[in-house]
Amino acid sequence: MRRLLRPGSLLWPAALVVLACTAPVAAADSVTAASPIAACAPALVGTAVPAGIPVLDWSENVGYDAQGNLWVSRIYRNVVQRYDRSGALTATVPVEFPGAVRSGPDGLLYVVYGDSPTSAVRPGGVVRFDPAAEDPKPEVFVSGFAMPNGAAFDASGTLYVAAMSGVIRVRTDGSIDTAWTEQAAKTGANGIVAHGDSLYVTANGIPFGRILRIAIDNPSQQTVVADLSSVLPGVPDFADDLLIDADGILYVTTLSGQLVRVDPATGGACAVLTGQPLTSVVATPGRPNELLAGTESGDVLRVQLPR
Template sequence: MRTLRRPGSLLWPAALLALACTAPIAAADPGAVAQPVAACAPAQAATLVPAAIPVLDWSENVGYDAQGNLWVSRLYRNVVQRYDRSGALTATVPVEFPGAVRSGPDGLLYVVYGDSPTSAVRPGGVVRFDPVAADPKPEVFVSGFTMPNGATFDAAGDLYVATMAGVVRVRPDGGIDTAWTEQAAVNGANGVVAQGRTLYVTANGSALGRIVRLAIDDPSAQTVVAGLSSPLPGLPDFADDLLVDADGILYVTTLGGQLVQVDPITGSTCAVLTGQPLTSVVATPGRPGELLAGTEGGAVLRVQLPR
């Protein structure tokens, strides 16, 4: 989630209203119109990692390294933190306004930095480091992005970073595929996940709460999968991070405090969890049906999906 949300306000309904009023929805694009999110069998959530100081510990993103350690981006503390399987803190690495944390095909951990409005004058990018080092030292992999947030790797090892202007493709050597990137404009891109030769992107630009499908082999070929509504009747929600499971089903976190299941084939949506604003989501390795979710309050939740 972008840092246009200010810590401590706890007034997300007002924020949604303001964003809805300033972001016109294009009538010609039916997928951009927020559709009601149905309720379905509820997931069960419990706190895995509590927040030491609510909101200051804002957990912007969550991800695993190749060894199964959990990494959490603490946006307002300017660090990413490593936790073992029991939830115990084992390392803290300085990263400025960290966003997505993703394990790369080379075993290194890649962390988006500069997830802040200040990146307009102090550009962000991606750092990487050895996640099992006793004292990990981040080094810049690529830079020059405005408000980067989400990230994902494809099977070929290319890295895709969601920025305010759209999706950037970064080659394994750190070079930017400019021609591809120019075709992948998605206004207000936030989260991104790869499935085969397809990317799914959350976007909150000209319309809020959209999930956009983008073809890797033709990034200009884009369709809106769904538009999400908030728990407040008639208002769209702010779509944040997302993942895709082994069955091709999407799970999307929202500012309105929803974990939404989205069928990308039919566009049907179903909220499996509601409550506090959710920032990010990751599947737990080796535990089918279990996810972890980051929150604005800072706690990391263990979510057991309904069977």
């Protein structure tokens, strides 16, 4: 979620220009502003779950449990909601400022909490619960994080949390791998996904809209996959959530309302969708080429990718 201004603020493009212009040009990881992302074959878009009250129902993150139910983080309502395959609301679970919702290897649902500036005085972390329960009861799995937002499990069941300080590695017993985490420090980490021996992370420090690859076995080894720009020429975008498909292609959501397709092998990027600000993205189980995307308005969009 991590925003500098209120959602929908007309000052957002100007603020990004100021940030871009005041960035230290000699910084080791600075780059020339990327060109606006070109359009590729457009996706078809519909509404999977409509917002009840726009913005108040802001859908910060979306994810599926092992039973195929959809879970939506309603960050301003301090709840995560469960929807069945028909789209009916079947459960509401209290979670303070919820972020990523991810199904764990143990079948439990893991939800990031504390995705708010208040985590500086009231740290966030991750709760977990049985998603199949009629009335799920969340319990704290790990805590002590500043503005955590994204989460991902690797093939071994290890959890990685993207927070303001960088990527945090959490062992299966809930303890933090401090040595690994110190090497993975990268201010402004936001979304994260695991694939093979790598983590892909969206980072919004300087510059905004950077996609990084982090080697799981050597987290100090970090390479830039792509730098995204907004629909405005030369203005960096805010990259939020991301997923990786079976072909190894990334799909990244941005504040300017783009769903960007990124090929990690080449860094090539194009937008399959441009519209309202997007917060999160998940693949629909059993439906190839279909994604669901969360939005700041609160709608959960159904996105059919071009074949």
